[in-house]
Amino acid sequence: MAQHYFTVTWDQLHRDAKALSWRLHALGPWVGVVAITRGGLIPAAIIARELECRLIETVSVVTYDDENLGQPQVVKPPAAAGDGEGWLIVDDLVDTGTTAKLVRSLLPKAHFATVYAKAAGKPLVDTFITEVSQDTWILFPWDTEPQFVAPVARQG
Numbered sequence: 001m002a003q004h005y006f007t008v009t010w011d012q013l014h015r016d017a018k019a020l021s022w023r024l025h026a027l028g029p030w031v032g033v034v035a036i037t038r039g040g041l042i043p044a045a046i047i048a049r050e051l052e053c054r055l056i057e058t059v060s061v062v063t064y065d066d067e068n069l070g071q072p073q074v075v076k077p078p079a080a081a082g083d084g085e086g087w088l089i090v091d092d093l094v095d096t097g098t099t100a101k102l103v104r105s106l107l108p109k110a111h112f113a114t115v116y117a118k119a120a121g122k123p124l125v126d127t128f129i130t131e132v133s134q135d136t137w138i139l140f141p142w143d144t145e146p147q148f149v150a151p152v153a154r155q156g
């Protein structure tokens with residue numbers, strides 16, 4: 001179980017994905033973007049918009065059940081990206097690197113980019129924006145909602 005939580009707002013995610021776009025633009029041009037669903041879909045949409053890239057492919061991998069790591073399952077392989085040459089793979093984050101390792105084996109020549117990276121998975125990523133400590137669970141805006149919090153005077 002994670003010891004800390006790092007809450008990412010929609011605004012922060014947009015800003016970080018845009019920062020990643022600047023780096024990736026300098027490394028292009030790209031044939032297309034492969035989004036790792038589901039977490040990579042929103043960063044991939046933002047990045048594809050910034051890079052003016054219209055060709056989007058998906059690979060669907062399920063590795064976690066809530067915060068529990070499992071065996072990665074490929075629900076849908078990439079259909080049209082060949083060996084990945086010239087393609088950009090996008091995911092929201094790399095944690096243990098389990099998902100990245102599997103997708104890299106499917107598209108060995110692609111460039112792998114994530115918005116966030118933890119230390120264990122960092123070696124599997126070519127480009128990322130923000131490092132987050134390994135004992136921290138990143139809370140994405142699509143997994144959370146604002147809620148009422150009691151005033152300090154009423155807590156403990």
Ligand SMILES: O=P(O)(O)OC[C@H]1O[C@H](OP(=O)(O)OP(=O)(O)O)[C@H](O)[C@@H]1O
Nearest residue numbers: 038039062063064094095096097098099
């Ligand atoms: O580096 P790892 O330890 O493999 O963890 C990173 C992966 O885990 C999450 O996906 P998840 O399996 O939760 O599926 P989802 O994207 O559909 O939510 C996240 O979106 C990454 O794809």
Ligand SMILES: O=c1[nH]c(=O)c2nc[nH]c2[nH]1
Nearest residue numbers: 064095136137138139140
């Ligand atoms: O929402 C998430 N936050 C994380 O920190 C994480 N690590 C693996 N998979 C994850 N999903």
Ligand SMILES: [Mg+2]
Nearest residue numbers: 037038039040
């Ligand atoms: Mg994922």
